Amino acid sequence: MTIKFDLLAEDGTARRGRITTAHGTIETPAFMPVGTAGTVKAMRPEEVEATGAEIILGNTYHLMLRPGAERVDRLGGLHKFMRWSGPILTDSGGFQVMSLSELRKITEDGVRFRSHIDGSYIDLTPERSIQIQNLLDATITMAFDECTTFPAEHAVAAKSMQLSMRWAKRSSYAFEARAGYGLFGIVQGGVYEDLRAESAGMLQDIGFDGYAVGGLAVGEGQEQMFETLQATTPHLPRERPRYLMGVGKPADIIGAVARGVDMFDCVLPTRSGRTGQAWTWDGPLNLRNAKHRDDANTPLDPTCECPACQKYDRAYLHHLTKAQEVLGLMLLTQHNLWHYQDLMRRIRAAIEAGTFNAFSAEILASQEPKAR
Amino acid sequence: MTIKFDLLAEDGTARRGRITTAHGTIETPAFMPVGTAGTVKAMRPEEVEATGAEIILGNTYHLMLRPGAERVDRLGGLHKFMRWSGPILTDSGGFQVMSLSELRKITEDGVRFRSHIDGSYIDLTPERSIQIQNLLDATITMAFDECTTFPAEHAVAAKSMQLSMRWAKRSSYAFEARAGYGLFGIVQGGVYEDLRAESAGMLQDIGFDGYAVGGLAVGEGQEQMFETLQATTPHLPRERPRYLMGVGKPADIIGAVARGVDMFDCVLPTRSGRTGQAWTWDGPLNLRNAKHRDDANTPLDPTCECPACQKYDRAYLHHLTKAQEVLGLMLLTQHNLWHYQDLMRRIRAAIEAGTFNAFSAEILASQEPKAR
Numbered sequence: 001m002t003i004k005f006d007l008l009a010e011d012g013t014a015r016r017g018r019i020t021t022a023h024g025t026i027e028t029p030a031f032m033p034v035g036t037a038g039t040v041k042a043m044r045p046e047e048v049e050a051t052g053a054e055i056i057l058g059n060t061y062h063l064m065l066r067p068g069a070e071r072v073d074r075l076g077g078l079h080k081f082m083r084w085s086g087p088i089l090t091d092s093g094g095f096q097v098m099s100l101s102e103l104r105k106i107t108e109d110g111v112r113f114r115s116h117i118d119g120s121y122i123d124l125t126p127e128r129s130i131q132i133q134n135l136l137d138a139t140i141t142m143a144f145d146e147c148t149t150f151p152a153e154h155a156v157a158a159k160s161m162q163l164s165m166r167w168a169k170r171s172s173y174a175f176e177a178r179a180g181y182g183l184f185g186i187v188q189g190g191v192y193e194d195l196r197a198e199s200a201g202m203l204q205d206i207g208f209d210g211y212a213v214g215g216l217a218v219g220e221g222q223e224q225m226f227e228t229l230q231a232t233t234p235h236l237p238r239e240r241p242r243y244l245m246g247v248g249k250p251a252d253i254i255g256a257v258a259r260g261v262d263m264f265d266c267v268l269p270t271r272s273g274r275t276g277q278a279w280t281w282d283g284p285l286n287l288r289n290a291k292h293r294d295d296a297n298t299p300l301d302p303t304c305e306c307p308a309c310q311k312y313d314r315a316y317l318h319h320l321t322k323a324q325e326v327l328g329l330m331l332l333t334q335h336n337l338w339h340y341q342d343l344m345r346r347i348r349a350a351i352e353a354g355t356f357n358a359f360s361a362e363i364l365a366s367q368e369p370k371a372r
Numbered sequence: 373m374t375i376k377f378d379l380l381a382e383d384g385t386a387r388r389g390r391i392t393t394a395h396g397t398i399e400t401p402a403f404m405p406v407g408t409a410g411t412v413k414a415m416r417p418e419e420v421e422a423t424g425a426e427i428i429l430g431n432t433y434h435l436m437l438r439p440g441a442e443r444v445d446r447l448g449g450l451h452k453f454m455r456w457s458g459p460i461l462t463d464s465g466g467f468q469v470m471s472l473s474e475l476r477k478i479t480e481d482g483v484r485f486r487s488h489i490d491g492s493y494i495d496l497t498p499e500r501s502i503q504i505q506n507l508l509d510a511t512i513t514m515a516f517d518e519c520t521t522f523p524a525e526h527a528v529a530a531k532s533m534q535l536s537m538r539w540a541k542r543s544s545y546a547f548e549a550r551a552g553y554g555l556f557g558i559v560q561g562g563v564y565e566d567l568r569a570e571s572a573g574m575l576q577d578i579g580f581d582g583y584a585v586g587g588l589a590v591g592e593g594q595e596q597m598f599e600t601l602q603a604t605t606p607h608l609p610r611e612r613p614r615y616l617m618g619v620g621k622p623a624d625i626i627g628a629v630a631r632g633v634d635m636f637d638c639v640l641p642t643r644s645g646r647t648g649q650a651w652t653w654d655g656p657l658n659l660r661n662a663k664h665r666d667d668a669n670t671p672l673d674p675t676c677e678c679p680a681c682q683k684y685d686r687a688y689l690h691h692l693t694k695a696q697e698v699l700g701l702m703l704l705t706q707h708n709l710w711h712y713q714d715l716m717r718r719i720r721a722a723i724e725a726g727t728f729n730a731f732s733a734e735i736l737a738s739q740e741p742k743a744r
């Protein structure tokens with residue numbers, strides 16, 4: 001049996017669910033911290049777990065280049081390698097090939113690119129991507145797709161989507177079903193509602209354990225992202241988890257949950273933690289700002305229960321950030337991941353209580369830009 | 373009453389002692405991790421404490437420039453600022469002025485230099501150094517001295533030492549005694565035995581709570597360092613702690629303990645942790661070496677009880693190091709500090725048992741370079 005999805009509650013089109021996998025359960029809506037190269041940056045795995053995260057994301061592109069998929073397999077799989085026993089979702093590598101590598105050549109067969117690490121030529125096909133994810137022992141494997149450029153004319157987006165659908169079918173053939181493991185298809189089609197609906201239908205004809213929405217958060221803006229999402233999720237099966245890839249800010253997540261999304265991943269909480277930004281219930285806070293330097297009486301977020309907020313004040317975190325001390329990014333990353341999991345906990349509670357709309361309005365108002 | 377020093381045992385000239393301060397006790401011989409800018413790099417304070425470290429070192433030069441001594445004072449002192457409640461020793465700033473800043477001008481009054489952070493001109497005198505260390509609330513304050521260049525002719529070393537002795541007297545005048553706080557003088561004199569003996573005598577005429585040996589580990593080599601030490605410690609009072617500044621490798625520490633030194637500090641375990649080097653009972657280990665990449669069955673040091681060795685293997689640590697992941701330097705720093713504290717624990721136990729010579733020979737043999 002594949003991964004299991006139980007829909008526990010609905011509030012409008014927002015969904016509260018539970019995914020059961022070979023490596024544990026995931027309460028949804030869920031946020032997956034990004035562990036690009038076999039580590040959620042600047043965090044120990046037990047610290048990631050303590051934030052409440054139940055699943056993390058690994059990047060196929062990075063791991064295939066270093067330490068290498070066959071090596072991770074020999075070493076016992078990604079869970080053992082990085083000491084994370086919970087579920088891991090791996091992306092297919094397609095997105096990073098487009099954003100990080102050089103000399104990409106896309107053919108019907110797949111993508112040829114040069115490694116950003118050693119310059120070697122590498123072919124990535126749907127079959128190889130699935131094989132790599134299998135070698136990594138991914139709990140959830142993503143179909144190999146082409147990330148459509150943005151902006152793209154309708155004809156370009158259509159052609160790209162059709163290629164991704166053929167690759168989705170090849171991904172499905174290549175995937176070996178195992179109990180508690182799953183394969184997700186990825187809806188493409190740019191910002192075009194007809195293409196999104198067509199893509200969603202084609203994926204269901206193939207049949208996947210979950211459905212991702214790809215090719216968003218690539219520059220189209222929140223409004224168009226929400227419109228595209230709104231035109232996509234109604235075409236996805238109610239009884240399978242839905243995953244919006246690479247999203248996003250808290251307001252993006254709330255809006256996407258309202259449109260029926262169950263899973264998210266984004267580098268934002270970890271990356272912004274490394275650049276001095278903290279996410280709080282009053283919106284983002286820039287710790288590099290000199291106004292924090294004498295503030296010994298306030299934690300990052302007075303309502304937060306994370307270890308960084310329980311122990312440290314803004315004056316010290318400002319100092320660590322200015323001095324580019326490793327402890328500063330450790331603490332800000334920890335806080336940000338905690339904040340994101342807090343957000344998901346509150347979202348889940350609001351859906352269960354049937355108060356998601358009110359909760360959503362309250363949070364979005366508090367995150368409005370203001371003089372701080 | 374100043375800090376208290378109890379000499380608990382002696383084994384030859386090696387000493388086992390206990391320093392009692394306003395912020396807690398320190399078992400000696402002790403190693404002080406370096407917390408340059410208000411943080412032991414890449415370590416949470418509770419992780420530093422868990423290694424067994426009982427006292428850390430803070431750098432006056434860095435802290436006076438950022439966040440500033442007056443600010444640290446307003447924020448409640450360095451202990452509160454960095455969440456380290458145990459003893460803190462601060463250096464006088466003199467050494468870093470020489471090694472880090474630009475446009476130094478040394479006069480009888482003190483040193484004028486340009487900040488390496490913002491280029492501003494700053495005067496540092498014995499009085500100001502002591503004031504800064506008082507503002508930081510240092511448990512142990514160091515007298516302001518000039519670090520004699522190496523190599524230096526006898527006449528140059530003598531002149532420099534005489535200046536340091538006049539500054540030591542001014543430091544002593546400027547220091548306000550408080551219960552459980554102490555001021556250490558610093559013996560100078562280059563590699564010249566007569567100057568070292570003279571300096572030690574002059575400092576005792578002034579009277580300090582402890583005596584440091586400065587100006588070593590600046591390029592003279594282990595043999596000459598040990599010779600100079602051997603010519604210095606007999607001139608220091610038996611009933612006061614002795615501190616060898618900026619030293620060193622495990623073999624340096626063992627040799628200095630044999631010559632009657634009680635306290636050490638060095639950036640080596642933290643800095644080498646950030647460059648992929650682990651200290652083990654078999655000598656140093658370079659994690660960047662490709663031979664570690666498939667070694668999933670061996671921790672850094674099979675006999676080490678640190679959290680990094682309990683949880684991770686060399687293959688993963690090799691990967692983290694190659695990928696320049698923050699977690700890699702967190703884990704290597706943690707291991708190295710643990711290893712250093714283990715070394716000090718074993719040294720203390722050996723002195724108590726009267727087996728220091730045998731212990732010393734065994735460790736030095738195991739650290740010999742060999743094909744690894």
